[in-house]
Amino acid sequence: MSRLRRTLVAVLAASSALLAGCAGIPTSGPIEQGAVVAPPGSDSFVRVIAREPVPGMSPEEVVRGFQEATASQEPGFTVAKKYLTPLAAATWKPERGVKVYDNSGLAYEQRGDVVAASGGLSGDIDAEGQWTVAAPGTRVDVRYGLARVDGEWRISAPPQGLVLGRADIDRSYRSFDLYYFTKDFLVLVPAPVTVPVTEAGLATTLVQSLLDGPTPWIAPSVSTGFPVGTRLASTSVPVVDGVAEVALSPEAALADDAGRQALSAQLVWTLRQLPEVTAVRISVGGQPFTVPGVGSVQSVDSWSSSDPDDVPETFTAYAIDERGLLRMSPDFKLSVQSELRPAGILPAVGLDATRLAALSGNRAQLWEYPLPAESDGTRRYAGVALARPSFDRTGGLWVVDRGRGLRLIEAGKVREIPVVGLPEDVAVEDISAASVARDGTRIALLVQRGSRVEPMVARIERAGDVVRVAAPRRVDSLLTDSLDLAWADSGTLVVLGSSGTSSLEVWRFGVGTTSVRRVGAPDGALTVAAGPNRSVLVGTADSLYRASGQGWTLVGPAAYPVYPG
Numbered sequence: 001m002s003r004l005r006r007t008l009v010a011v012l013a014a015s016s017a018l019l020a021g022c023a024g025i026p027t028s029g030p031i032e033q034g035a036v037v038a039p040p041g042s043d044s045f046v047r048v049i050a051r052e053p054v055p056g057m058s059p060e061e062v063v064r065g066f067q068e069a070t071a072s073q074e075p076g077f078t079v080a081k082k083y084l085t086p087l088a089a090a091t092w093k094p095e096r097g098v099k100v101y102d103n104s105g106l107a108y109e110q111r112g113d114v115v116a117a118s119g120g121l122s123g124d125i126d127a128e129g130q131w132t133v134a135a136p137g138t139r140v141d142v143r144y145g146l147a148r149v150d151g152e153w154r155i156s157a158p159p160q161g162l163v164l165g166r167a168d169i170d171r172s173y174r175s176f177d178l179y180y181f182t183k184d185f186l187v188l189v190p191a192p193v194t195v196p197v198t199e200a201g202l203a204t205t206l207v208q209s210l211l212d213g214p215t216p217w218i219a220p221s222v223s224t225g226f227p228v229g230t231r232l233a234s235t236s237v238p239v240v241d242g243v244a245e246v247a248l249s250p251e252a253a254l255a256d257d258a259g260r261q262a263l264s265a266q267l268v269w270t271l272r273q274l275p276e277v278t279a280v281r282i283s284v285g286g287q288p289f290t291v292p293g294v295g296s297v298q299s300v301d302s303w304s305s306s307d308p309d310d311v312p313e314t315f316t317a318y319a320i321d322e323r324g325l326l327r328m329s330p331d332f333k334l335s336v337q338s339e340l341r342p343a344g345i346l347p348a349v350g351l352d353a354t355r356l357a358a359l360s361g362n363r364a365q366l367w368e369y370p371l372p373a374e375s376d377g378t379r380r381y382a383g384v385a386l387a388r389p390s391f392d393r394t395g396g397l398w399v400v401d402r403g404r405g406l407r408l409i410e411a412g413k414v415r416e417i418p419v420v421g422l423p424e425d426v427a428v429e430d431i432s433a434a435s436v437a438r439d440g441t442r443i444a445l446l447v448q449r450g451s452r453v454e455p456m457v458a459r460i461e462r463a464g465d466v467v468r469v470a471a472p473r474r475v476d477s478l479l480t481d482s483l484d485l486a487w488a489d490s491g492t493l494v495v496l497g498s499s500g501t502s503s504l505e506v507w508r509f510g511v512g513t514t515s516v517r518r519v520g521a522p523d524g525a526l527t528v529a530a531g532p533n534r535s536v537l538v539g540t541a542d543s544l545y546r547a548s549g550q551g552w553t554l555v556g557p558a559a560y561p562v563y564p565g
Contacts, residue, residue, distance in 0.1 A: 069082075203236075443459075482496065
Protein backbone atom coordinates (compact mmCIF):
# COMPACT_ATOMS: atom_id res chain seq x y z
CA MET A 1 0.00 0.00 0.00
CA SER A 2 1.40 3.40 -0.95
CA ARG A 3 2.14 6.01 1.71
CA LEU A 4 -0.51 8.36 0.30
CA ARG A 5 -3.15 5.63 0.16
CA ARG A 6 -2.32 4.57 3.72
CA THR A 7 -2.82 8.11 4.96
CA LEU A 8 -6.15 8.46 3.15
CA VAL A 9 -7.30 5.16 4.64
CA ALA A 10 -6.24 6.39 8.08
CA VAL A 11 -8.35 9.52 7.58
CA LEU A 12 -11.41 7.37 6.93
CA ALA A 13 -10.77 4.99 9.83
CA ALA A 14 -10.05 7.74 12.32
CA SER A 15 -13.11 9.74 11.35
CA SER A 16 -15.78 7.07 10.96
CA ALA A 17 -16.66 6.91 14.63
CA LEU A 18 -16.84 10.68 14.83
CA LEU A 19 -19.16 10.92 11.84
CA ALA A 20 -21.46 8.23 13.23
CA GLY A 21 -22.36 10.52 16.10
CA CYS A 22 -22.81 13.65 13.99
CA ALA A 23 -26.11 13.06 12.20
CA GLY A 24 -27.01 16.70 12.73
CA ILE A 25 -24.14 18.06 10.64
CA PRO A 26 -25.51 19.72 7.47
CA THR A 27 -24.52 18.01 4.22
CA SER A 28 -25.63 20.63 1.73
CA GLY A 29 -24.96 24.29 1.01
CA PRO A 30 -21.80 26.12 -0.03
CA ILE A 31 -18.26 25.24 0.97
CA GLU A 32 -17.38 27.08 4.15
CA GLN A 33 -14.16 27.76 5.97
CA GLY A 34 -14.34 25.82 9.18
CA ALA A 35 -12.59 26.40 12.46
CA VAL A 36 -8.83 26.31 12.71
CA VAL A 37 -7.89 22.81 13.78
CA ALA A 38 -4.54 21.70 15.20
CA PRO A 39 -4.16 17.94 14.75
CA PRO A 40 -1.22 16.02 16.19
CA GLY A 41 1.99 16.61 14.33
CA SER A 42 0.97 19.72 12.47
CA ASP A 43 0.68 23.42 12.85
CA SER A 44 -2.77 24.95 12.67
CA PHE A 45 -4.71 24.49 9.46
CA VAL A 46 -8.11 25.43 8.14
CA ARG A 47 -10.68 22.70 7.66
CA VAL A 48 -12.86 23.21 4.56
CA ILE A 49 -16.34 21.69 4.47
CA ALA A 50 -17.36 20.19 1.12
CA ARG A 51 -20.79 20.75 -0.42
CA GLU A 52 -22.87 18.12 -2.13
CA PRO A 53 -24.10 18.48 -5.73
CA VAL A 54 -27.44 20.22 -6.20
CA PRO A 55 -30.03 19.63 -8.95
CA GLY A 56 -29.53 21.34 -12.28
CA MET A 57 -25.74 21.75 -12.14
CA SER A 58 -24.04 22.14 -15.52
CA PRO A 59 -21.11 19.86 -16.46
CA GLU A 60 -18.61 22.58 -15.58
CA GLU A 61 -20.31 23.23 -12.23
CA VAL A 62 -20.17 19.50 -11.47
CA VAL A 63 -16.43 19.40 -12.21
CA ARG A 64 -15.78 22.51 -10.14
CA GLY A 65 -17.84 21.08 -7.28
CA PHE A 66 -15.90 17.82 -7.46
CA GLN A 67 -12.58 19.69 -7.40
CA GLU A 68 -13.64 21.70 -4.36
CA ALA A 69 -14.85 18.57 -2.57
CA THR A 70 -11.56 16.73 -3.14
CA ALA A 71 -9.70 19.72 -1.68
CA SER A 72 -11.62 19.40 1.58
CA GLN A 73 -9.84 16.17 2.68
CA GLU A 74 -13.28 15.01 3.78
CA PRO A 75 -13.13 11.44 5.19
CA GLY A 76 -13.26 8.85 2.45
CA PHE A 77 -14.10 11.57 -0.08
CA THR A 78 -17.75 10.66 0.51
CA VAL A 79 -19.07 13.99 -0.77
CA ALA A 80 -16.65 14.10 -3.71
CA LYS A 81 -17.84 10.67 -4.84
CA LYS A 82 -21.41 11.99 -5.07
CA TYR A 83 -20.27 13.95 -8.13
CA LEU A 84 -19.27 10.66 -9.81
CA THR A 85 -21.31 7.97 -11.49
CA PRO A 86 -21.61 4.81 -9.36
CA LEU A 87 -19.04 2.98 -11.50
CA ALA A 88 -16.61 5.91 -11.42
CA ALA A 89 -17.02 6.23 -7.64
CA ALA A 90 -16.12 2.56 -7.25
CA THR A 91 -13.03 2.72 -9.47
CA TRP A 92 -11.64 6.21 -8.77
CA LYS A 93 -8.30 6.04 -6.95
CA PRO A 94 -7.45 9.31 -5.18
CA GLU A 95 -4.35 7.72 -3.66
CA ARG A 96 -2.58 7.59 -7.04
CA GLY A 97 -0.93 10.93 -6.33
CA VAL A 98 -1.59 14.66 -6.59
CA LYS A 99 -1.06 17.07 -9.46
CA VAL A 100 -0.58 20.51 -7.94
CA TYR A 101 -1.49 23.50 -10.07
CA ASP A 102 -0.03 26.93 -9.39
CA ASN A 103 -1.66 29.98 -7.88
CA SER A 104 -3.03 31.17 -11.23
CA GLY A 105 -5.71 28.46 -10.92
CA LEU A 106 -7.39 26.31 -13.54
CA ALA A 107 -9.27 27.31 -16.67
CA TYR A 108 -12.29 25.18 -17.62
CA GLU A 109 -13.67 24.48 -21.09
CA GLN A 110 -16.66 22.31 -21.95
CA ARG A 111 -16.76 20.33 -25.18
CA GLY A 112 -19.91 18.26 -25.35
CA ASP A 113 -19.86 15.79 -22.47
CA VAL A 114 -16.19 16.47 -21.64
CA VAL A 115 -14.88 19.26 -19.44
CA ALA A 116 -11.19 20.12 -19.80
CA ALA A 117 -9.27 21.84 -16.98
CA SER A 118 -5.85 23.33 -17.58
CA GLY A 119 -3.33 25.53 -15.81
CA GLY A 120 0.28 25.86 -14.79
CA LEU A 121 1.72 22.80 -13.03
CA SER A 122 3.59 23.57 -9.82
CA GLY A 123 4.59 19.97 -9.10
CA ASP A 124 3.49 16.45 -8.22
CA ILE A 125 3.13 14.45 -5.02
CA ASP A 126 3.46 10.80 -5.96
CA ALA A 127 1.93 7.79 -4.23
CA GLU A 128 4.99 7.58 -1.97
CA GLY A 129 4.50 11.16 -0.79
CA GLN A 130 7.52 12.49 -2.68
CA TRP A 131 7.22 16.08 -3.91
CA THR A 132 8.65 16.79 -7.35
CA VAL A 133 8.92 20.34 -8.70
CA ALA A 134 7.65 20.78 -12.26
CA ALA A 135 9.84 22.28 -14.95
CA PRO A 136 9.12 25.96 -15.61
CA GLY A 137 6.25 26.35 -18.05
CA THR A 138 4.87 22.83 -17.53
CA ARG A 139 1.09 22.62 -17.87
CA VAL A 140 -1.49 20.43 -16.18
CA ASP A 141 -4.21 19.29 -18.56
CA VAL A 142 -6.94 16.94 -17.31
CA ARG A 143 -10.19 15.75 -18.83
CA TYR A 144 -13.44 14.84 -17.11
CA GLY A 145 -15.93 12.74 -19.01
CA LEU A 146 -19.54 13.20 -17.91
CA ALA A 147 -22.79 11.28 -18.25
CA ARG A 148 -26.40 11.70 -17.17
CA VAL A 149 -27.53 9.84 -14.05
CA ASP A 150 -31.25 10.20 -13.24
CA GLY A 151 -31.25 13.35 -15.34
CA GLU A 152 -28.27 14.96 -13.58
CA TRP A 153 -24.73 15.36 -14.87
CA ARG A 154 -22.15 13.21 -13.10
CA ILE A 155 -18.47 12.53 -13.82
CA SER A 156 -18.04 9.15 -15.48
CA ALA A 157 -14.32 9.40 -16.25
CA PRO A 158 -12.36 11.35 -13.61
CA PRO A 159 -8.57 11.56 -13.69
CA GLN A 160 -6.98 9.12 -11.27
CA GLY A 161 -5.41 10.77 -8.27
CA LEU A 162 -6.15 14.32 -7.13
CA VAL A 163 -5.80 17.70 -8.81
CA LEU A 164 -5.26 20.40 -6.17
CA GLY A 165 -3.95 23.94 -5.95
CA ARG A 166 -0.93 25.18 -4.02
CA ALA A 167 -3.30 26.80 -1.52
CA ASP A 168 -4.97 23.40 -0.95
CA ILE A 169 -1.58 21.80 -0.29
CA ASP A 170 -0.51 24.58 2.05
CA ARG A 171 -3.76 24.21 3.97
CA SER A 172 -4.27 20.47 4.13
CA TYR A 173 -0.88 18.77 3.67
CA ARG A 174 2.28 18.73 5.73
CA SER A 175 5.80 17.40 5.14
CA PHE A 176 7.49 15.05 7.59
CA ASP A 177 10.91 13.43 7.52
CA LEU A 178 11.43 9.68 7.56
CA TYR A 179 14.89 8.98 8.95
CA TYR A 180 17.36 6.48 7.52
CA PHE A 181 21.11 6.10 7.95
CA THR A 182 24.15 6.83 5.89
CA LYS A 183 25.72 3.67 4.49
CA ASP A 184 28.13 3.49 7.43
CA PHE A 185 25.28 3.85 9.96
CA LEU A 186 26.86 6.89 11.60
CA VAL A 187 24.51 9.74 10.69
CA LEU A 188 20.77 9.94 10.09
CA VAL A 189 19.47 11.24 6.78
CA PRO A 190 16.00 12.81 6.36
CA ALA A 191 13.74 11.54 3.58
CA PRO A 192 10.79 13.94 3.38
CA VAL A 193 7.25 12.86 2.53
CA THR A 194 4.24 15.11 2.04
CA VAL A 195 0.99 13.67 3.39
CA PRO A 196 -2.55 14.88 4.12
CA VAL A 197 -3.05 16.33 7.59
CA THR A 198 -5.30 14.11 9.67
CA GLU A 199 -6.83 14.48 13.09
CA ALA A 200 -5.45 11.12 14.13
CA GLY A 201 -3.18 8.42 12.81
CA LEU A 202 -0.05 10.41 11.91
CA ALA A 203 2.12 8.33 14.23
CA THR A 204 0.83 5.21 12.51
CA THR A 205 1.34 6.67 9.05
CA LEU A 206 4.91 7.75 9.78
CA VAL A 207 5.96 4.42 11.29
CA GLN A 208 4.37 2.39 8.50
CA SER A 209 6.05 4.62 5.93
CA LEU A 210 9.38 4.22 7.70
CA LEU A 211 8.99 0.44 7.66
CA ASP A 212 8.22 0.54 3.93
CA GLY A 213 11.85 1.52 3.44
CA PRO A 214 13.54 4.57 1.96
CA THR A 215 11.68 6.56 -0.64
CA PRO A 216 12.87 5.60 -4.15
CA TRP A 217 14.91 8.74 -4.76
CA ILE A 218 17.17 8.49 -1.69
CA ALA A 219 17.19 4.67 -1.39
CA PRO A 220 20.51 4.03 -3.24
CA SER A 221 22.38 6.30 -0.82
CA VAL A 222 21.05 5.22 2.58
CA SER A 223 20.52 2.17 4.79
CA THR A 224 17.95 1.04 7.35
CA GLY A 225 18.32 -0.86 10.61
CA PHE A 226 15.03 -2.74 10.20
CA PRO A 227 15.39 -6.38 9.12
CA VAL A 228 13.66 -7.27 5.85
CA GLY A 229 9.96 -7.91 6.34
CA THR A 230 9.59 -5.92 9.56
CA ARG A 231 6.13 -4.43 9.83
CA LEU A 232 3.71 -3.20 12.45
CA ALA A 233 2.20 -6.01 14.49
CA SER A 234 -0.92 -3.96 15.18
CA THR A 235 -3.05 -1.64 13.10
CA SER A 236 -1.94 1.53 14.84
CA VAL A 237 0.72 3.31 16.87
CA PRO A 238 -1.18 4.70 19.85
CA VAL A 239 0.29 7.58 21.81
CA VAL A 240 -0.49 7.17 25.52
CA ASP A 241 0.62 9.87 27.95
CA GLY A 242 3.19 11.02 25.42
CA VAL A 243 4.62 7.53 24.79
CA ALA A 244 4.29 6.15 21.24
CA GLU A 245 3.69 2.41 21.52
CA VAL A 246 5.35 0.70 18.53
CA ALA A 247 4.57 -3.02 18.29
CA LEU A 248 6.75 -4.66 15.63
CA SER A 249 6.44 -8.01 13.88
CA PRO A 250 8.77 -10.92 14.84
CA GLU A 251 11.25 -10.05 12.06
CA ALA A 252 12.51 -7.14 14.17
CA ALA A 253 13.93 -9.61 16.70
CA LEU A 254 16.45 -10.76 14.04
CA ALA A 255 18.33 -7.45 14.34
CA ASP A 256 21.69 -7.59 16.10
CA ASP A 257 22.65 -5.06 18.77
CA ALA A 258 23.84 -2.46 16.25
CA GLY A 259 20.70 -2.96 14.17
CA ARG A 260 18.48 -2.52 17.22
CA GLN A 261 20.18 0.74 18.04
CA ALA A 262 19.84 1.91 14.46
CA LEU A 263 16.14 1.11 14.09
CA SER A 264 15.46 2.69 17.49
CA ALA A 265 17.16 5.89 16.38
CA GLN A 266 15.13 5.89 13.16
CA LEU A 267 11.87 5.46 15.05
CA VAL A 268 12.65 8.06 17.69
CA TRP A 269 13.79 10.69 15.20
CA THR A 270 10.81 10.09 12.93
CA LEU A 271 8.24 10.24 15.74
CA ARG A 272 9.81 13.17 17.61
CA GLN A 273 8.37 15.47 14.92
CA LEU A 274 4.91 14.96 16.46
CA PRO A 275 4.54 17.35 19.40
CA GLU A 276 2.42 14.90 21.39
CA VAL A 277 5.21 12.28 21.36
CA THR A 278 7.74 12.60 24.19
CA ALA A 279 9.02 9.01 24.20
CA VAL A 280 8.88 5.73 22.28
CA ARG A 281 8.38 2.19 23.57
CA ILE A 282 9.10 -0.71 21.20
CA SER A 283 7.77 -4.23 21.66
CA VAL A 284 7.86 -7.51 19.74
CA GLY A 285 5.37 -10.27 20.48
CA GLY A 286 4.06 -8.33 23.46
CA GLN A 287 7.50 -8.24 25.07
CA PRO A 288 9.83 -5.24 25.48
CA PHE A 289 12.32 -4.91 22.65
CA THR A 290 15.78 -4.93 24.21
CA VAL A 291 18.09 -2.21 22.87
CA PRO A 292 21.65 -1.88 24.23
CA GLY A 293 22.29 1.40 26.00
CA VAL A 294 18.69 2.53 26.51
CA GLY A 295 15.72 1.60 28.65
CA SER A 296 12.40 0.21 27.49
CA VAL A 297 11.06 3.76 27.12
CA GLN A 298 13.27 5.86 24.86
CA SER A 299 13.06 9.63 25.20
CA VAL A 300 12.80 11.69 22.03
CA ASP A 301 16.12 13.19 23.13
CA SER A 302 17.79 9.80 22.72
CA TRP A 303 20.24 9.10 19.90
CA SER A 304 21.60 12.63 19.71
CA SER A 305 24.88 11.12 18.50
CA SER A 306 23.15 10.36 15.18
CA ASP A 307 21.84 13.91 14.74
CA PRO A 308 22.42 14.92 11.10
CA ASP A 309 22.78 18.54 12.19
CA ASP A 310 24.89 18.05 15.30
CA VAL A 311 27.70 20.57 15.31
CA PRO A 312 29.89 21.66 18.23
CA GLU A 313 29.31 24.97 19.98
CA THR A 314 32.58 26.11 18.40
CA PHE A 315 31.08 25.63 14.93
CA THR A 316 31.41 29.08 13.43
CA ALA A 317 31.87 30.95 10.19
CA TYR A 318 35.00 32.04 8.36
CA ALA A 319 35.67 34.77 5.83
CA ILE A 320 38.59 36.31 3.95
CA ASP A 321 40.13 39.76 3.69
CA GLU A 322 43.53 41.05 2.55
CA ARG A 323 45.15 39.69 5.74
CA GLY A 324 44.03 36.10 5.12
CA LEU A 325 41.48 33.85 6.79
CA LEU A 326 39.17 35.39 9.41
CA ARG A 327 37.18 33.54 12.06
CA MET A 328 33.87 34.82 13.39
CA SER A 329 33.22 34.57 17.15
CA PRO A 330 29.79 33.73 18.62
CA ASP A 331 29.18 37.46 19.10
CA PHE A 332 29.95 38.09 15.40
CA LYS A 333 33.41 39.58 15.87
CA LEU A 334 36.03 38.89 13.19
CA SER A 335 39.62 38.01 14.00
CA VAL A 336 42.56 36.86 11.86
CA GLN A 337 42.92 33.08 11.96
CA SER A 338 45.70 32.46 9.45
CA GLU A 339 47.66 34.06 6.66
CA LEU A 340 47.12 32.31 3.35
CA ARG A 341 50.14 31.70 1.14
CA PRO A 342 49.32 32.02 -1.70
CA ALA A 343 46.32 34.27 -1.09
CA GLY A 344 42.98 32.60 -1.65
CA ILE A 345 39.33 33.37 -2.31
CA LEU A 346 36.07 31.40 -2.03
CA PRO A 347 37.16 29.18 0.89
CA ALA A 348 35.81 25.88 2.20
CA VAL A 349 36.52 24.57 5.71
CA GLY A 350 36.47 20.90 6.70
CA LEU A 351 33.83 19.79 9.19
CA ASP A 352 36.52 19.22 11.82
CA ALA A 353 37.97 22.71 11.13
CA THR A 354 41.47 21.29 10.53
CA ARG A 355 41.52 21.79 6.75
CA LEU A 356 40.98 24.77 4.52
CA ALA A 357 40.56 24.85 0.76
CA ALA A 358 40.53 28.03 -1.33
CA LEU A 359 40.81 29.12 -4.93
CA SER A 360 43.53 31.22 -6.47
CA GLY A 361 42.55 34.75 -7.43
CA ASN A 362 41.99 33.77 -11.06
CA ARG A 363 39.89 30.76 -9.96
CA ALA A 364 42.05 28.37 -11.95
CA GLN A 365 43.74 26.56 -9.05
CA LEU A 366 42.53 24.84 -5.89
CA TRP A 367 44.80 25.02 -2.85
CA GLU A 368 44.57 23.23 0.49
CA TYR A 369 45.97 24.50 3.79
CA PRO A 370 46.13 23.02 7.29
CA LEU A 371 44.28 24.91 10.01
CA PRO A 372 45.66 26.91 11.60
CA ALA A 373 47.54 27.57 8.34
CA GLU A 374 51.12 27.89 9.53
CA SER A 375 52.58 26.60 6.28
CA ASP A 376 52.14 27.30 2.60
CA GLY A 377 49.25 25.69 0.82
CA THR A 378 49.38 22.59 -1.38
CA ARG A 379 47.93 22.78 -4.86
CA ARG A 380 45.33 20.03 -5.26
CA TYR A 381 43.87 20.78 -8.67
CA ALA A 382 44.43 23.05 -11.68
CA GLY A 383 41.46 23.77 -13.89
CA VAL A 384 39.87 26.49 -15.98
CA ALA A 385 37.10 28.24 -14.02
CA LEU A 386 36.53 26.77 -10.58
CA ALA A 387 33.55 27.31 -8.28
CA ARG A 388 33.71 27.37 -4.48
CA PRO A 389 34.87 23.95 -3.19
CA SER A 390 33.00 21.89 -0.60
CA PHE A 391 34.09 19.25 1.95
CA ASP A 392 32.01 16.13 2.65
CA ARG A 393 31.72 14.27 5.96
CA THR A 394 34.61 11.90 5.22
CA GLY A 395 36.99 14.65 4.14
CA GLY A 396 36.48 14.43 0.39
CA LEU A 397 36.87 17.77 -1.40
CA TRP A 398 34.41 18.52 -4.19
CA VAL A 399 34.74 21.25 -6.79
CA VAL A 400 33.11 22.20 -10.09
CA ASP A 401 35.40 23.09 -12.96
CA ARG A 402 32.96 25.09 -15.05
CA GLY A 403 32.66 23.71 -18.55
CA ARG A 404 34.48 20.52 -17.56
CA GLY A 405 32.31 18.95 -14.86
CA LEU A 406 32.54 17.79 -11.27
CA ARG A 407 35.73 16.71 -9.49
CA LEU A 408 36.33 14.87 -6.21
CA ILE A 409 39.69 14.93 -4.45
CA GLU A 410 40.27 12.12 -1.95
CA ALA A 411 43.61 11.02 -0.49
CA GLY A 412 45.33 13.48 -2.80
CA LYS A 413 43.86 11.88 -5.93
CA VAL A 414 41.58 13.73 -8.36
CA ARG A 415 38.73 11.88 -10.02
CA GLU A 416 36.09 13.03 -12.45
CA ILE A 417 32.62 12.29 -11.08
CA PRO A 418 29.87 11.33 -13.54
CA VAL A 419 26.46 12.95 -13.10
CA VAL A 420 23.66 10.74 -14.42
CA GLY A 421 20.01 11.59 -14.87
CA LEU A 422 20.37 15.25 -15.81
CA PRO A 423 17.49 16.74 -17.84
CA GLU A 424 17.78 16.09 -21.57
CA ASP A 425 18.80 19.66 -22.32
CA VAL A 426 21.56 19.72 -19.67
CA ALA A 427 25.09 18.27 -19.71
CA VAL A 428 27.59 17.91 -16.90
CA GLU A 429 29.46 20.84 -18.43
CA ASP A 430 26.45 23.04 -17.58
CA ILE A 431 26.97 22.62 -13.82
CA SER A 432 28.30 25.90 -12.45
CA ALA A 433 28.54 25.27 -8.68
CA ALA A 434 28.07 22.54 -6.07
CA SER A 435 27.63 22.20 -2.31
CA VAL A 436 27.69 18.83 -0.52
CA ALA A 437 25.24 18.15 2.30
CA ARG A 438 27.09 17.62 5.57
CA ASP A 439 25.82 14.01 5.80
CA GLY A 440 27.50 13.26 2.45
CA THR A 441 24.47 11.66 0.78
CA ARG A 442 23.28 14.59 -1.33
CA ILE A 443 24.81 17.40 -3.34
CA ALA A 444 23.22 20.69 -4.38
CA LEU A 445 24.03 21.95 -7.87
CA LEU A 446 23.60 25.15 -9.81
CA VAL A 447 22.81 24.24 -13.41
CA GLN A 448 22.87 26.49 -16.47
CA ARG A 449 19.79 25.90 -18.63
CA GLY A 450 19.73 28.34 -21.50
CA SER A 451 19.40 31.76 -19.92
CA ARG A 452 18.45 30.31 -16.51
CA VAL A 453 20.64 29.13 -13.65
CA GLU A 454 18.59 26.71 -11.53
CA PRO A 455 19.29 24.96 -8.21
CA MET A 456 18.98 21.18 -8.19
CA VAL A 457 19.69 18.45 -5.62
CA ALA A 458 21.13 15.04 -6.53
CA ARG A 459 22.08 12.01 -4.49
CA ILE A 460 25.63 10.72 -4.07
CA GLU A 461 25.99 6.99 -4.70
CA ARG A 462 28.99 5.00 -3.50
CA ALA A 463 29.69 1.37 -4.31
CA GLY A 464 33.19 0.41 -3.22
CA ASP A 465 35.56 2.80 -4.97
CA VAL A 466 32.92 3.89 -7.47
CA VAL A 467 31.33 7.27 -6.81
CA ARG A 468 28.69 8.96 -8.91
CA VAL A 469 26.09 11.69 -8.62
CA ALA A 470 22.61 10.64 -9.73
CA ALA A 471 19.03 11.76 -10.31
CA PRO A 472 19.24 15.57 -10.01
CA ARG A 473 15.89 17.09 -9.09
CA ARG A 474 14.72 20.68 -9.25
CA VAL A 475 14.44 22.49 -5.96
CA ASP A 476 12.24 25.23 -7.37
CA SER A 477 10.74 26.52 -10.61
CA LEU A 478 10.64 30.23 -9.76
CA LEU A 479 14.32 31.13 -9.77
CA THR A 480 15.70 32.28 -13.09
CA ASP A 481 19.19 33.20 -11.92
CA SER A 482 21.22 31.81 -9.01
CA LEU A 483 24.62 33.03 -7.84
CA ASP A 484 25.46 30.83 -4.87
CA LEU A 485 24.02 28.17 -2.58
CA ALA A 486 24.70 26.48 0.78
CA TRP A 487 23.15 23.85 3.06
CA ALA A 488 21.68 25.41 6.19
CA ASP A 489 20.90 22.00 7.69
CA SER A 490 20.17 18.46 6.52
CA GLY A 491 16.83 19.48 5.02
CA THR A 492 17.22 23.13 4.07
CA LEU A 493 19.01 24.70 1.13
CA VAL A 494 19.77 28.42 0.97
CA VAL A 495 20.13 30.00 -2.47
CA LEU A 496 21.16 33.53 -3.44
CA GLY A 497 19.17 34.25 -6.57
CA SER A 498 16.42 36.14 -8.34
CA SER A 499 13.15 35.43 -10.09
CA GLY A 500 12.54 37.17 -13.40
CA THR A 501 13.43 40.84 -13.16
CA SER A 502 13.25 40.94 -9.36
CA SER A 503 16.21 41.93 -7.20
CA LEU A 504 18.49 39.36 -5.61
CA GLU A 505 16.99 37.57 -2.62
CA VAL A 506 18.04 34.87 -0.19
CA TRP A 507 15.72 31.88 -0.64
CA ARG A 508 15.29 29.05 1.88
CA PHE A 509 13.97 25.81 0.39
CA GLY A 510 12.84 22.75 2.31
CA VAL A 511 14.48 20.12 0.10
CA GLY A 512 11.85 17.68 -1.13
CA THR A 513 9.00 19.77 0.30
CA THR A 514 6.82 22.67 -0.80
CA SER A 515 8.35 25.00 1.82
CA VAL A 516 9.82 28.23 0.41
CA ARG A 517 10.80 31.41 2.26
CA ARG A 518 12.70 34.40 1.00
CA VAL A 519 14.05 37.75 2.10
CA GLY A 520 15.72 40.56 0.16
CA ALA A 521 19.53 40.43 -0.04
CA PRO A 522 21.98 43.28 0.72
CA ASP A 523 23.04 45.39 -2.25
CA GLY A 524 25.98 43.86 -4.09
CA ALA A 525 25.47 40.35 -2.65
CA LEU A 526 27.75 37.76 -4.25
CA THR A 527 27.94 34.74 -1.93
CA VAL A 528 25.87 33.11 0.80
CA ALA A 529 26.75 30.87 3.79
CA ALA A 530 24.55 28.90 6.18
CA GLY A 531 24.85 26.32 8.96
CA PRO A 532 22.65 24.42 11.44
CA ASN A 533 21.10 26.89 13.90
CA ARG A 534 23.45 29.60 12.72
CA SER A 535 22.82 32.97 11.10
CA VAL A 536 22.69 33.09 7.33
CA LEU A 537 25.58 35.21 6.04
CA VAL A 538 25.92 37.15 2.81
CA GLY A 539 29.12 38.52 1.38
CA THR A 540 29.59 41.40 -1.04
CA ALA A 541 32.90 42.33 -2.66
CA ASP A 542 34.12 43.91 0.58
CA SER A 543 31.47 43.53 3.31
CA LEU A 544 29.97 40.72 5.38
CA TYR A 545 26.34 40.75 6.57
CA ARG A 546 24.32 38.46 8.84
CA ALA A 547 20.60 37.87 8.77
CA SER A 548 18.75 39.75 11.49
CA GLY A 549 14.98 39.29 11.50
CA GLN A 550 13.78 40.30 8.05
CA GLY A 551 16.86 42.44 7.43
CA TRP A 552 20.64 42.37 7.47
CA THR A 553 23.25 43.63 9.94
CA LEU A 554 26.77 44.55 8.88
CA VAL A 555 29.39 42.31 10.52
CA GLY A 556 32.49 43.94 9.09
CA PRO A 557 34.82 44.42 6.12
CA ALA A 558 35.31 40.89 4.79
CA ALA A 559 34.20 38.69 1.89
CA TYR A 560 33.42 35.07 0.96
CA PRO A 561 31.76 33.87 4.21
CA VAL A 562 31.56 30.12 4.76
CA TYR A 563 30.61 27.63 7.48
CA PRO A 564 32.44 24.29 7.76
CA GLY A 565 31.30 21.75 5.19
